[in-house]
Amino acid sequence: MTTPPGDALPIASNEDVVQVRQSVRAVAAAVGMSLVDQTKIVTAASELARNTFVHGGGGSAQVERVVNARGRPGVRLVFTDKGPGIPDVAQALTEGWTSGGGLGLGLPGTRRLVDEFELETAVGEGTTVTVAKWAR
Amino acid sequence: MTGASDSAHLSTLLESERETLLGRWVEIVAATMRGRLTADELRVELGELYALIERAVLGGDDEAAGELRAALGEISRSRARQGFTPTETATSVFALKQAVLERVEASADTAAYAEFAAFSSRVDELGLVTFETYAAAREQVIADQMEQLLELSTPVVKLWDGILGVPLVGTLDSARTQVVMESLLERLVETGSQIAILDITGVPAVDTEVAQHLLKTVMAARLMGTECVISGIRPQIAQTIVALGVEFGEIATKATLADALAYALDKTGAHPGERTGA
Amino acid sequence: MDRVPILKIGEVLLVSIQVDLQDQTVLALQEDLAERIVATGARGVIIDITAVDIVDSFIGRMFATIASMSRLMDAETVVVGMRPAVAITLVELGLSLGGVRTALDLEKGMRLLGAPLPAAGPGALDGR
Numbered sequence: 001m002t003t004p005p006g007d008a009l010p011i012a013s014n015e016d017v018v019q020v021r022q023s024v025r026a027v028a029a030a031v032g033m034s035l036v037d038q039t040k041i042v043t044a045a046s047e048l049a050r051n052t053f054v055h056g057g058g059g060s061a062q063v064e065r066v067v068n069a070r071g072r073p074g075v076r077l078v079f080t081d082k083g084p085g086i087p088d089v090a091q092a093l094t095e096g097w098t099s100g101g102g103l104g105l106g107l108p109g110t111r112r113l114v115d116e117f118e119l120e121t122a123v124g125e126g127t128t129v130t131v132a133k134w135a136r
Numbered sequence: 137m138t139g140a141s142d143s144a145h146l147s148t149l150l151e152s153e154r155e156t157l158l159g160r161w162v163e164i165v166a167a168t169m170r171g172r173l174t175a176d177e178l179r180v181e182l183g184e185l186y187a188l189i190e191r192a193v194l195g196g197d198d199e200a201a202g203e204l205r206a207a208l209g210e211i212s213r214s215r216a217r218q219g220f221t222p223t224e225t226a227t228s229v230f231a232l233k234q235a236v237l238e239r240v241e242a243s244a245d246t247a248a249y250a251e252f253a254a255f256s257s258r259v260d261e262l263g264l265v266t267f268e269t270y271a272a273a274r275e276q277v278i279a280d281q282m283e284q285l286l287e288l289s290t291p292v293v294k295l296w297d298g299i300l301g302v303p304l305v306g307t308l309d310s311a312r313t314q315v316v317m318e319s320l321l322e323r324l325v326e327t328g329s330q331i332a333i334l335d336i337t338g339v340p341a342v343d344t345e346v347a348q349h350l351l352k353t354v355m356a357a358r359l360m361g362t363e364c365v366i367s368g369i370r371p372q373i374a375q376t377i378v379a380l381g382v383e384f385g386e387i388a389t390k391a392t393l394a395d396a397l398a399y400a401l402d403k404t405g406a407h408p409g410e411r412t413g414a
Numbered sequence: 415m416d417r418v419p420i421l422k423i424g425e426v427l428l429v430s431i432q433v434d435l436q437d438q439t440v441l442a443l444q445e446d447l448a449e450r451i452v453a454t455g456a457r458g459v460i461i462d463i464t465a466v467d468i469v470d471s472f473i474g475r476m477f478a479t480i481a482s483m484s485r486l487m488d489a490e491t492v493v494v495g496m497r498p499a500v501a502i503t504l505v506e507l508g509l510s511l512g513g514v515r516t517a518l519d520l521e522k523g524m525r526l527l528g529a530p531l532p533a534a535g536p537g538a539l540d541g542r
Contacts, residue, residue, distance in 0.1 A: 014436040021434065021468065036318055039468055039499040043507060046470040050437070109471065109507040321498035328518060356501035361494065361516035361523070 008060035008080075011052045020049040020061045024077065027065050031073040033135045041075055041133045044113040048079045048129055051107075056081025056127055066132065074115070074134035082126040089121060145248035146236070146255055147194040150186075153239055158186050160235040165228045172218070181211060182228075189232070193258045205265055212266040216273035225270050226263040233259050290316045292323045298330045299400045301393070305338030313349035320353065324362050331400040332357060335393045337368030344380045354387050363388070363403065367396035418443045420450050426529045427451065427489075428520075430462040440476045447480055451487045458527035459484050462520055464495030474509040481514045492516065494523035 009020055024045040028038040045061070052059040059081030066076045086092045093107050107129075111117040116132040150157060162178045169178070188207055191200035208229070215225040233256050240248045290312065295301040302320055320332055334350065336342070342350075350366060357364040367390040369377070390396040401407070416439055421428040427450055429443065447459065461477065463469065481491040494517045496504075504511070517523035 014438050018434050018436045025467075034318075036499045036502050039497075039503045040506065042468050043470050043503045046468060046472075047507075050470070050472060109509070112506050112508070113503065317502065318498060321501060325498060325518065328522075330518070330522075352502070352505045355505045355510060356498070359501040359504055359511060359516055360496045360498065361492075361518045 008062045008078075010058075010060055011049050011079075011081075012058045014053070017046065017049040017053060020063070021046050023061075023063045024075065027063055027075050028133075031065055031075060031135050033075075033133070037133060037136060040113040041077075041131075044110045044131060044133075045077055047110045048077065048131065051129075052079045052081045052083075052127075056083030059083070059126070068132075068134055072134045074132055076130065076132040079129045080126065081128075085123040085125055085127055086119075086121040087123050089119060093119070143194045143251045143255060145245055146240075146251045147190070149239060149243070149245070149248055150190050150194060150236070154186070157232075157235050157239060158183060160238065161186070161232050164231040164234055168224055168227055168231075172220070182232075185211075185229075186232075189259075189262070193255065193262075204262070208262060208265045209269040212269040213273040215266075216270050217277060222267055222270045222274075225266050229259060229263040229266055290319060292320055292332075294327065294329070295333065295397060296401060296404075296406055298328070298404045298406065299397070300324060300327065300329045300332045301335060301397075302332065303335045303338065303393075306340075308336075308339050308342065308346045308349075310345050310349065313346055313353075317349065317353040317356065320364075321356060321360065324357065324360060330362055330404055332362065332364045333393065333396045333400060334364060334366045335368045335396070336366060336373065337370070337393065339368075339373070342373045342376055347377055347380060351387070365390060365396045365399060367391070367393045417446065420446060422450075422454055422456065423524075424529055425456055426458040426460055426524065426527055427454065427456045428460050428462065430465070432465050435466070435473055437472055440473060444476060444480060444483070448483055448487070451484055451489050456489050458529060459489055459491040460520065460523045460527070461491065461493045462495050462523075463493060463500070464497075464519070466500065467497065469496070469500050469504055471507060471509055474504060474507075474511060477511055477514045490515065490527055492523040492526050494518070494520050 009023060010016055011020065021042050025038060025042050028041050033041070045063075049061055052061065059079065062076075062078040062080075064076045064078075065073065067073050093111070107117075107119070110131075114131040114133045116130075118130040119127070120130075121127040158179070161182055162175055165178055165182065166173075166175045173181075185204070185207060188200050188204040191197040192204045211228070212222075212225050215228075216222075236255070237252065240252055290302065290304070293301050293303070300320065300323055302316060304316065316334075320334070323329070324332060334353065336350075354364040354366070365388040369389055369391065388396075388399065390399060416433050418429055418431055418433070418435075418439060420443075421430070427447065429447065433439070450456065451459065459480065461480070466473075477491070477493050484491045492515045493511070496516065515526060517526050
């Protein structure tokens with residue numbers, strides 16, 4: 001069930017968001033995450049996939065099984081879109097701020113669900129969010 | 137791997153003098169065991185090693201070499217669990233050199249003596265294998281114990297029909313608070329309980345992170361349709377919580393576990409002496 | 415797209431979510447529920463999420479929307495059966511579901527709404 005690196009899942013519809021959740025769940029379970037940690041990473045994936053679809057105009061998600069420096073297994077997710085990008089990153093990462101439309105709790109909530117969080121964005125070029133979570 | 141031809145004399149010696157050498161080996165090791173393992177137990181254990189060493193070290197048999205490593209690993213793991221020191225464990229292997237050397241010297245066989253140096257360094261390697269496995273096994277024992285302690289130190293008890301209690305004692309860190317939170321919420325579902333009391337009388341200090349975790353536990357319990365009361369908040373902890381600016385809001389907090397239980401009984405409409413289904 | 419069925423038990427509408435929800439299904443459910451509340455004059459709505467293994471902000475917000483919407487039509491909403499892992503995650507995410515009432519299971523949810531419980535085996539009506 002592990003998606004090999006480079007094999008990205010498309011995010012072009014609401015069904016794709018569900019598909020991403022299911023792939024992440026399978027990999028998180030396979031690396032031996034606790035039920036709570038599985039739920040956290042799947043929820044984070046759901047938030048980010050929806051962002052990619054709604055704000056980024058669609059894109060892709062890469063779901064990988066990884067091992068960190070201390071030998072702990074985990075899951076890494078990379079969400080990429082070619083959308084408008086985020087003009088003010090600091091603001092997007094500020095607590096209590098969402099881009100409106102009633103979607104998402106913004107990125108700070110998602111960031112709390114994972115162990116590693118990285119945001120790369122350029123206005124007019126797109127956004128890439130990389131997150132990782134390790135099995136305890 | 138030492139070829140058979142390089143150690144012909146030693147091979148012959150180990151084969152022909154098996155009983156004497158093994159007996160001496162067991163004798164030397166038994167002296168260091170101070171009765172924790174009997175000579176018979178040692179004879180079985182070392183007898184197996186002896187045969188494997190003959191095949192692997194002197195005979196150059198690769199398959200036996202793998203078996204030997206596995207056998208050594210098994211011995212050091214069981215020694216680690218029984219509380220032997222790593223030195224004692226490695227000495228069990230090194231003692232073979234002493235037994236063999238004594239025989240070689242007695243036989244005055246110079247060819248066997250020349251082969252002994254290579255044999256000795258091979259046995260040293262085997263001793264180090266036990267050391268490595270020993271260290272890994274001890275780490276595993278420590279990790280298991282930590283996990284057991286974590287579970288032991290966070291019991292979730294039923295105080296009354298529909299009321300659970302968690303008496304927290306000792307220092308609360310982030311990991312432990314998380315374990316408490318998860319097991320408490322699981323137990324609420326399993327028992328269909330309406331109220332949980334988190335008693336922190338035995339907790340010496342609360343920092344921001346722990347206070348946040350307690351708060352999250354209460355909020356998660358609420359999302360599940362249950363209530364969580366915190367009791368045993370001592371004056372210093374109350375001061376800390378206020379000073380840290382953690383918002384405990386409308387969470388029910390009680391000074392003592394008794395107050396919390398009275399509150400919970402009142403909430404669930406239970407009356408002591410009229411337990412249902414008791 | 416799947417539609418989530420809405421059952422009527424007395425004066426209560428019961429929604430038991432059994433599928434992995436996608437956003438369109440969530441929006442359709444909100445619409446369907448509004449119509450059914452008006453059509454049936456229901457006094458309560460129970461959303462049973464015992465089988466749901468994740469609730470993200472979109473689904474969480476649906477609960478709040480349904481709760482305030484049904485309140486306007488004089489019906490009370492209770493979300494029942496949230497799993498511990500889901501609750502912990504929602505708290506971490508920062509969603510407190512203000513204004514949404516919750517109960518441990520369907521039975522307690524029915525009781526919270528003051529709805530008569532269907533007669534069942536022993537245990538269904540124990541306690542208070």
